Amino acid sequence: MAMPAAEIESLITAALPDAQVTITDLAGDGDHYAAHVVSSAFVGKSRVAQHKLVYEALGGRMGGVLHALQLTTAVPN
Template sequence: MNPETIRQMIEAGLPGAVAEVAGDDGVHFEARVIFTGFAGKLPLARHRMVYATLGDKMGGEIHALSLKTQTPDEAGAR
């Protein structure tokens, strides 16, 4: 598994999302995902939305994924 594939899966599963994914060992990754659909959702719900885009890759080909999830407004405030 590689960061680009994960990015594509997240963005395909959350249309309109922008994802940045890093990781260099093939199993541990970190991602920043910006998506309007996160508005009004708690962090756990946001993470579940991202995990759902990766399906059975989580816990298999992707051993660990550290997430930072933000709405566009939250991302712009930084």
């Protein structure tokens, strides 16, 4: 079951409204993506805490509808 990149971006921006999200389909199959997320919500948080915020935004879809997500996060410049 594939998940469109636009849906991933929508879920993340719903939870992190100021997020700048770049999604790349790594395998062309709708199951393996890379996401780069920049948000002020990450300021002062560890990388693990930043990633947790993104995974929470996906609402439990990781490992089910969304098979793999290579995630990088950053704070705005």
